[in-house]
Amino acid sequence: MTLTGDAALLPVAVVAPITGAVLAPVLSRLSGRLALVCSLVAMTVSALVLVSVAGTTYGGRVVVEHIGNWRPVHGTQLGVTFAADPFGLTFALLSAVIGAVLLLFTASELGELGGRELGGYASLMQLLLAALIASGLSADILNLFVWFEVAALASYGLTGFFLERPIALEAAFKTMVLTNMAAFYVFVAVAVTYAGHGALNVGQVRAAIGADPRTADVVALGLVVAGFGTKAGLVPFHGWLPDAHTAAPGPVSALFSGLMVNLGVLGIARVVMVTHALHRGQVMVLLTVVGGLSAVVGAAMALVQDDLKRLLAYDTVSQMGVLVAALGVGTPESLTGMVYQLVNHALFKTLLFLCAGAIVHATGMTRLSEMGGLARHRPLVTVAFVIGVAAIAGVPPLNGYVSLGLIHHAVESGHPVLLVVLTLAQVVTVAALGRATYLAFFRRRDDDYDRIEKPTVGMVVSFLVLAGGCVAFGALPNLVLDHLARPAASSLTAGGAYARAVLDFGGRLPVPEATFRYLDPARLLVIGGTIALGLLLAAWVVRHPEPRLMRPLQALHTGGVNDYATYAVLGTVVCVFGLVLT
Amino acid sequence: MILVNYVVAAVVFSLGVYTILTRRNLLKIVMGLSLMESAGYVLLISMAYRRGSTAPVLLKPPPGETEQSLARGNVADPVLQNIALTAVVIGVAVTAVLLVTVVRVAQHYRSLDADDVRGLRG
Numbered sequence: 001m002t003l004t005g006d007a008a009l010l011p012v013a014v015v016a017p018i019t020g021a022v023l024a025p026v027l028s029r030l031s032g033r034l035a036l037v038c039s040l041v042a043m044t045v046s047a048l049v050l051v052s053v054a055g056t057t058y059g060g061r062v063v064v065e066h067i068g069n070w071r072p073v074h075g076t077q078l079g080v081t082f083a084a085d086p087f088g089l090t091f092a093l094l095s096a097v098i099g100a101v102l103l104l105f106t107a108s109e110l111g112e113l114g115g116r117e118l119g120g121y122a123s124l125m126q127l128l129l130a131a132l133i134a135s136g137l138s139a140d141i142l143n144l145f146v147w148f149e150v151a152a153l154a155s156y157g158l159t160g161f162f163l164e165r166p167i168a169l170e171a172a173f174k175t176m177v178l179t180n181m182a183a184f185y186v187f188v189a190v191a192v193t194y195a196g197h198g199a200l201n202v203g204q205v206r207a208a209i210g211a212d213p214r215t216a217d218v219v220a221l222g223l224v225v226a227g228f229g230t231k232a233g234l235v236p237f238h239g240w241l242p243d244a245h246t247a248a249p250g251p252v253s254a255l256f257s258g259l260m261v262n263l264g265v266l267g268i269a270r271v272v273m274v275t276h277a278l279h280r281g282q283v284m285v286l287l288t289v290v291g292g293l294s295a296v297v298g299a300a301m302a303l304v305q306d307d308l309k310r311l312l313a314y315d316t317v318s319q320m321g322v323l324v325a326a327l328g329v330g331t332p333e334s335l336t337g338m339v340y341q342l343v344n345h346a347l348f349k350t351l352l353f354l355c356a357g358a359i360v361h362a363t364g365m366t367r368l369s370e371m372g373g374l375a376r377h378r379p380l381v382t383v384a385f386v387i388g389v390a391a392i393a394g395v396p397p398l399n400g401y402v403s404l405g406l407i408h409h410a411v412e413s414g415h416p417v418l419l420v421v422l423t424l425a426q427v428v429t430v431a432a433l434g435r436a437t438y439l440a441f442f443r444r445r446d447d448d449y450d451r452i453e454k455p456t457v458g459m460v461v462s463f464l465v466l467a468g469g470c471v472a473f474g475a476l477p478n479l480v481l482d483h484l485a486r487p488a489a490s491s492l493t494a495g496g497a498y499a500r501a502v503l504d505f506g507g508r509l510p511v512p513e514a515t516f517r518y519l520d521p522a523r524l525l526v527i528g529g530t531i532a533l534g535l536l537l538a539a540w541v542v543r544h545p546e547p548r549l550m551r552p553l554q555a556l557h558t559g560g561v562n563d564y565a566t567y568a569v570l571g572t573v574v575c576v577f578g579l580v581l582t
Numbered sequence: 583m584i585l586v587n588y589v590v591a592a593v594v595f596s597l598g599v600y601t602i603l604t605r606r607n608l609l610k611i612v613m614g615l616s617l618m619e620s621a622g623y624v625l626l627i628s629m630a631y632r633r634g635s636t637a638p639v640l641l642k643p644p645p646g647e648t649e650q651s652l653a654r655g656n657v658a659d660p661v662l663q664n665i666a667l668t669a670v671v672i673g674v675a676v677t678a679v680l681l682v683t684v685v686r687v688a689q690h691y692r693s694l695d696a697d698d699v700r701g702l703r704g
Binding site: 166195 | 611
């Protein structure tokens with residue numbers, strides 16, 4: 001059987017996990033494992049459907065399906081359009097494949113939970129994955145909002161999954177308040193755009209707004225950046241993110257960090273590079289500012305965390321900042337680097353969170369100060385964690401080296417301040433993760449652990465897949481660039497071609513140029529320098545815990561829901577008025 | 583456009599934001615979120631308004647109108663009303679989840695003060 005891409009199949013990629021989400025709670029009455037198996041089948045079906053269009057899509061063609069056969073007439077489209085463009089498909093495929101890996105991991109880690117819990121868990125997980133896949137494929141701003149809400153509702157359930165743990169409730173409440181405000185912003189932005197132009201299809205909105213937007217359009221743009229920025233966990237909208245990751249089960253944190261936060265980046269990218277692309281001057285500056293701020297603040301906060309998952313969560317804030325800053329630079333090279341980094345981040349951050357989950361599973365510990373010497377007890381987890389950390393640090397031949405190299409090279413010309421900020425963030429990131437690796441795995445610990453459980457088959461397989469991905473995406477950069485990253489960046493660089501394609505029955509996207517010199521001495525020197533500085537900083541922080549310099553920043557993270565909401569509202573005001581007044 | 587509708591939407595929205603930012607009672611924060619959403623509904627219905635138009639229910643044209651004149655835009659915009667309906671449904675679901683969480687918080691912490699519910703910080 002040969003798989004040929006058929007546009008009419010596209011909705012199946014979303015329908016399959018939703019069907020699985022409905023079936024899982026029913027099947028869990030028979031057996032909890034059955035619910036997980038059903039979910040795995042659903043995710044596999046979804047992934048296969050996406051793979052079936054991948055050949056055409058990465059060949060530079062947008063595959064378009066107008067749902068319910070509501071065809072566009074004279075450039076007007078009232079119905080919902082699904083389009084597999086390379087960027088969206090990359091996001092959808094990542095969600096389907098990594099989602100399946102996470103379900104496999106769950107089956108081995110949380111398998112001993114009761115049937116009812118597993119059913120609910122599998123259901124929510126698939127609902128979230130379905131929403132992520134659908135938002136990747138959606139070419140309609142209202143539809144994008146709806147999937148944003150589906151993802152949000154599922155994430156509330158998953159955050160508060162351990163309802164008996166008070167911190168889970170606390171985290172769920174904060175997440176709900178902030179995400180709900182974000183959803184409201186996106187909702188109002190969509191409504192204002194429709195009221196002004198009578199358009200919801202991405203291509204139609206782009207044509208209607210054009211190069212000369214009204215004030216209402218600019219307000220909508222600011223609201224979208226704030227709304228999706230909250231989902232992406234950008235500073236100052238990030239209050240919910242570390243809490244949600246701390247409280248949720250390991251695979252759920254992995255899902256949040258590896259995949260869900262990318263939804264925010266996807267939303268911003270679609271709006272900035274497609275619908276509002278013809279007047280995007282100021283918003284690009286705004287994105288570099290917000291991105292640079294998130295990169296530094298996230299890394300700095302990660303440096304002083306004691307909870308391993310919380311540390312990784314703050315690193316996610318930092319990485320999302322790097323992605324958004326790269327988006328803000330907006331050259332073909334930086335966009336290619338951004339897509340590359342998005343894929344890499346999904347791989348290595350999922351790996352790291354699964355390692356954290358495996359440590360909790362084995363020892364029951366979450367705090368770095370309690371851990372130590374795990375390298376002796378858990379060699380496999382250690383290797384996996386070190387691969388993940390080395391990938392983030394940009395050690396060649398792992399994947400982070402290529403994507404960071406692309407982004408930094410693109411930033412070098414024309415954005416000197418951003419280059420300094422990103423390099424600083426990178427040094428601090430290396431320090432934060434180096435410190436965590438040392439404290440958890442290599443520090444001497446004299447007394448033995450009370451209990452230490454064996455790793456399961458599901459864990460080993462998940463580690464192998466993700467770590468293998470990290471190595472493969474770093475060792476074969478030209479293959480990835482030619483067949484994945486550059487085509488995926490074409491959806492963003494050629495926003496006009498994408499807009500025309502979704503208002504029609506498909507179309508071609510011109511692929512941008514971007515090359516990466518693997519053994520560039522300057523690049524190797526910079527990476528070596530950041531790693532050396534990072535390790536020095538890590539050693540210093542291990543000796544002097546809780547540095548005084550960091551106290552004001554830590555004091556700002558009060559944990560109060562009112563304070564976090566205040567930061568988010570202030571951020572929104574800055575986004576909206578900053579764009580309107582300039 | 584009816585100005586007072588937009589003013590009401592703005593006032594209700596500001597009330598909602600004010601409540602979220604300043605009230606420490608979790609139930610009041612939930613109410614603030616609901617207020618924000620309600621402001622959204624008012625805004626949408628107001629934006630859908632067209633002078634002299636009829637409701638977007640096209641079973642039979644109203645007296646003095648033909649189907650053609652209606653199709654040329656003499657009805658309120660149905661899409662915005664649709665979006666508002668979608669938002670109402672989502673709002674109900676989200677409020678329900680929020681209230682469930684608040685109930686569980688009250689059971690665990692024996693308090694509804696946001697200041698008591700901040701174990702995760704820094």
